[in-house]
Amino acid sequence: MLPSSTVENYLKAIYLGVAALTKPHRLLPMGQLACALGVAPGTATTMVKTLAESGLVEYEPYTGVALTEAGEKLAALVVRRHRVVELFLVQVMGYRWDEVHDEAEQLEHAVSDRLVDRMDEMLGRPAVDPHGDPIPDQEGVITPQPAQSLLTCPLNTPVTITRVIDQDKSFLRFIENHHLKPGESIEVEDRDSASDSVRVRGKDDHHITIGTRAASKVLVHTPAAAAILLELVTSA
Amino acid sequence: MLPSSTVENYLKAIYLGVAALTKPHRLLPMGQLACALGVAPGTATTMVKTLAESGLVEYEPYTGVALTEAGEKLAALVVRRHRVVELFLVQVMGYRWDEVHDEAEQLEHAVSDRLVDRMDEMLGRPAVDPHGDPIPDQEGVITPQPAQSLLTCPLNTPVTITRVIDQDKSFLRFIENHHLKPGESIEVEDRDSASDSVRVRGKDDHHITIGTRAASKVLVHTPAAAAILLELVTSA
DNA sequence: GAAGTATTTTTGACTAATCAAAATGCTGGT
DNA sequence: ACCAGCATTTTGATTAGTCAAAAATACTTC
Incomplete structure (x- = not known):
């Protein structure tokens, strides 16, 4: 059934x-x-x-x-469908990253495994979707991505944004408008618990201060982590 | 609702x-x-x-x-979704024409109008799907295609296959294997009511005899009809 | 530890979609 | 005109999914 x-x-x-x-x-x-x-x-x-x-x-x-194990596998495959579809909509169909969620929400229940795999193949077996969320493989397995948020990464050190954990349209727009999408390189200059905020230096020395709630949803790779990751990839 | x-x-x-x-x-x-x-x-x-x-x-x-009029418009839009999806699966996703029906059957209820239009645009606003079935436009309107079946078209006259009205996998395979897909040029050589069959000369002088039931599902354009159609297109 | 609050479960009821089988209505043939 | 046979409609029941509101349980706070 x-x-x-x-x-x-x-x-x-x-x-x-x-x-x-x-x-x-x-x-x-x-x-x-x-x-x-x-x-x-x-x-x-x-x-x-x-x-x-x-x-x-x-x-x-x-x-x-x-x-349970059975439930987890099933769930992972649903998530896989969702995320592959999201990336497909962005890469192939020309959707914006803040527009894909609702459409994918519907499609994840309608696309066959076959179609998902075709999309996956066409996209080059990607590891993450447009938000940086990891895409489970055909078995439902995710290769863990070591990541820190803007709240925990080292200060005054270049880091690369890898993931934005939120599906809210306006939040995603905000992120995009301030060049904080996955792939961008930034530095966290300061964290202030009193004002509950984080100051970030981004592209072109553009500064921006965001609340900790928002900061916790932006994940980054430190250069060190990136190096380790690269190590793993090349040795495999 | x-x-x-x-x-x-x-x-x-x-x-x-x-x-x-x-x-x-x-x-x-x-x-x-x-x-x-x-x-x-x-x-x-x-x-x-x-x-x-x-x-x-x-x-x-x-x-x-x-x-009713309202029902017909709604129905036409469902059919539009189905057929655009079918063509998309064949043209973009590399599906075979006999594989698309079931997938489209699911997707037609999940794709948004926006996505369908995006596919439609990507496909160049096609008039027909892989089976030659006409695709309703955004308003649900179909431009009527004058067509005859292998049972009614003139004998010993070159005609072009435009449409195959059946979704059955094995029938579609048969059609494909004998080069009777939409676009192929053939001639009907003979019809025999006694044997309930039609003899067709196809590509490379390959002959094949098929039953009237099957023949009625293969629609063609006569050169005359094609000329008239061309006339309409160019004058528009 | 008792009292009050918050969370969770139960209960009873509802809607959409379906089936099997009984009842009904229609139609053709002599 | 009548009846047999077929198509259609009714009936009664079922399943999946849902809600509101009442009852039960757990948690907090003093």
Whole structure:
């Protein structure tokens, strides 16, 4: 029995929700899941219980939910479809990076594995989507990307932006307008906990100050990390 | 309220079913509709009644169903999505023409108008899909294609195949293997009602005899018709 | 540790879409 | 004109997914 798009959405939400969990507690609370899916809490509970029956999740009442191995693979493949489609829309169909999310949200449930693989091939088996989010391979495996956020990277050291973790259109526009898209090279000059902000020097000595909430969504590679990564690639 | 993919499927089936009706009675019987959708007859009746409530179809109990103007436009746009996607899969994604139907069947409910238009543009605003089926424009309008089948075209006169009306994989393979795809030039040499067959001379003087059932699904342009069509195009 | 708040689960009900099978209506042939 | 046979509609039931609101549980705070 192949999963309905509703089931796919639940699995994806759990997959992404657990990954985004601050505590490594690794059990996603029902409230958070319901919220992510835009559904009433009771609905999430009911659905999660049936998902548990089919062995896709492990459910601990009053505590939360996590994916089983089977559920995780399924979820990763949904995420893979989503991200390959996003990149395809940008690279081949000429979409802007802030426009692809909704379209991909629909397509991820409609494209066949075959079509996704064709897109993937056409794009040269990319590792990340337009936001820098990693694309799981055909087995659902992600090669881990060591990354720090603007809150943790070293000060006054050139770093390369690799990922922007947010799908909100206006945030993505903001990022783009200030040349903070993945690939750009910048330096963090200062962090000020009092003003809850981070000062960044970007392209052409353009300075910009952003809040820590926003800063935490911008991930970077340090030159050192980049070197290690390169090492890995060349030795493989 | 935007139509569910079930509603879209009903509208499409009525649209295509009415068009394929032999009698110009133009009212599609419930049985035929149910069969086209692979659904029990009672299910079709129920659904059609609710479609009638929302003004998308006209329903005559015990007689059949037809689309209203609103329903027809919606249906045409679904068909447009389907056919643009089919052509896109063949031209851009490298699919074979006998492989596209099922994929398009899914995608037609997931692609946005925006994406379809982007594909359409990329393909150069084509008039027909890989099977020669006409593609409705953004308004749902089809420019009528004058065409005859292998059963009605003149004998021993070169004609060009323009359309193959069947989605069955094995039939399409057969057509392809015998060089009877849209674009090929052939002549009908003989029709024999006793053996219920048609003899065709194709490429490289390759002869082939096919049944009338199959022959009726292969549409052609006569040179005269092609000339008239050219006239229309150049004068426009 | 008791009280109040927040989260989670239960309950009862609803909608869309479907089926099988019984009931109904239509039509053609003698 | 009648009846047999076929197509169509009704009926009653089912499944997936959802909500609102009531009940239960867990967490916090004093």
